Amino acid sequence: MQQQATLARKEHRLPLEGVIQRPEGMWFIVGTVCFGAFMAALDASIISIALPKLEQAFHTMMNRIEWVSLIYLLALAGCIVAFGRLSDLIGRRPMYTMGFGVFIIGSALCGASWNLSSLLAFRVVQGIGASLLQANSVSIITAAADAERRGQAIGFQALAQGLGLSLGPLVGGVLTHIASWRLIFYINVPVGILGTISALLFLPRDRREGPRPRFDLVGALVLAFLLIVTMYVLKEGFRPESRPTITAMLLAVAVLAAASFVAIERRAESPLVPISYIREPVIWLGNLTSILSFSVMYAITLVVPYWFVHVEGLSSAKAGLLLTALPVGMALCTPFAGRLADRWSKVKVSAAGMVLAAMGSASLFAFARVTPAFLAGLFLVGCGIGTFTPANNARVMNATPAAHLGVAGGILNMSRSLGMGVGVTAGGVSVELFTAAFGHHGVALAYRCSFLVAAALALIALGLTLLRQKQSREAA
Incomplete structure (x- = not known):
């Protein structure tokens, strides 16, 4: 009773x-x-x-x-x-x-x-x-x-x-x-x-029982400073009105902060991010390819609305509606990709995602007008990111010890934020550089070439995804 x-x-x-x-x-x-x-x-x-x-x-x-x-x-x-x-x-x-x-x-x-x-x-x-x-x-x-x-x-x-x-x-x-x-x-x-x-x-x-390790406050503050400086440089440092001298100084500060963080973590009794953990190929490659994959997405979502409005002459409302082809692709592919990764191979599903993203980005270059083929390119980019992300994240988390799941999840989400910064920078800077190269009469071509930059980022991510497949034997 x-x-x-x-x-x-x-x-x-x-x-x-x-x-x-x-x-x-x-x-x-x-x-x-x-x-x-x-x-x-x-x-x-x-x-x-x-x-x-x-x-x-x-x-x-x-x-x-x-x-x-x-x-x-x-x-x-x-x-x-x-x-x-x-x-x-x-x-x-x-x-x-x-x-x-x-x-x-x-x-x-x-x-x-x-x-x-x-x-x-x-x-x-x-x-x-x-x-x-x-x-x-x-x-x-x-x-x-x-x-x-x-x-x-x-x-x-x-x-x-x-x-x-x-x-x-x-x-x-x-x-x-x-x-x-x-x-x-x-x-x-x-x-x-x-x-x-x-x-x-x-x-x-899931409250932890028994004595808890000390929180690495110094490492946390240095890493926060490093990430804030890096995000600021990526978002603001390469704009036309930014000062190159200040950007160079901030980049130097970021490098110094990164070196300091590594030195602190090596000596810490209970490090915020164990160096031995991030040295694992599955971990650092998984996070690096995550940055690159989201940079593809954000380069596209930055440039395409400008293409719709400034080149095609569409209204902002119609441009926003057409851009939803990308999240629709993500919505359709992400759940199925995660299930396929569980049953087949996380490496192969991740690689397939980057192939789709590269094909979609190249399609945006090839089809210069707002046509069903152009929208299909947007859809393919969404499918690619939606296919890559769950398989790659599951691969990283499966390789993470239970004691570090929180910090591993934080790093993966940080990689998405960094990917946003890299993508916005890559998209904006590439349009400016190609416009300078082609002149004002080649603005449309400059936008189209920026889609090739996104495709190149996807191909780099594809190569890194496959880089350690044979050595790690991590196909589960």
Whole structure:
């Protein structure tokens, strides 16, 4: 009788053990993680469409209002690896749930901002909340999913992030059209509350018992500084109005910070990122190819809208609608790619993804007008990224010891942020260089050649994906 009462109490306390321990219970955990991943990614891109409205509302210049987008990304990139490591030490459930809370508070404060300075400060809070969510998303799924379903589960998480980033401008455009720019922040409050409830109900308890290793605070601060400087240089350092001397100085500072971080981690008793771990070919190649794959996606999503508007003469609304061919490709391929990676070969599925992305990028070059073939190229790029990401992420996480799942997930999400910076830089700089080479009469050709740069990035990622296949024998 007493045993039945104990079991009854366990059934009713949070989380709902009776639900999540069933064979299909894993999908409640995956759904909760996808909820947060989509919301955090959406807010990274949703702001872009509202920048002109913010410029008018705060009576300022575009070069200042762009910091609303940039400062969020800097906060996200600077915190994500440290929060991943903290989740390894104190538990992923409390960190993820706290992420929803911080994100809700930051969103509400952003919506109530009274001037640009207050909005920038509150965007930092929002970015910290997003980093708490994204740092733990892949690691929670890896811990919850069995090996036979892990690739498929990670595929859904990658789909949620990709859709959030891709659909942000479209959702932002609708919200700012029907109401004030403040709605794009306030809408996160009820959505975040639902996410918090879902996290409390379904995320499994994983608090660490016994003595905890010391958190490498010095390493975390140096890495955050390195990532912030790197992201800033990638986003702002190669623009036409930037000063080459300042860009060169920042690059030198980044190199010095990277060397300092490696030296600190070698001597640390409990390093933030174990050097022996990131030396593994599966790990560093997986993260490097992740950076390259997302750079393909962001180079395309930067240049194609300009092509639609400036070369084809389409409206911004129609350009945004046509661009959705890319996230549609991701949505269709990502879950199936994860399942195929579980049953066939993660290396081969990753390689197939980069082949599709390269073919899609080359198709954008080959078909110069907005035709079904051009849209098919966009669709293929989305299919390629959607095929590559779950297989590559599952391969990295499968090679990660359980004690480092949090930091591994943080690094993978950091690679996506760096890929964004690399892609935006590669797309923007290539258009400028080709325009300078071809002259003003060759602007259309300059845009088309930038699609070949994206194809080249995909081919480099393909080569690196296959580089260690024979040596590692890691085809599972």
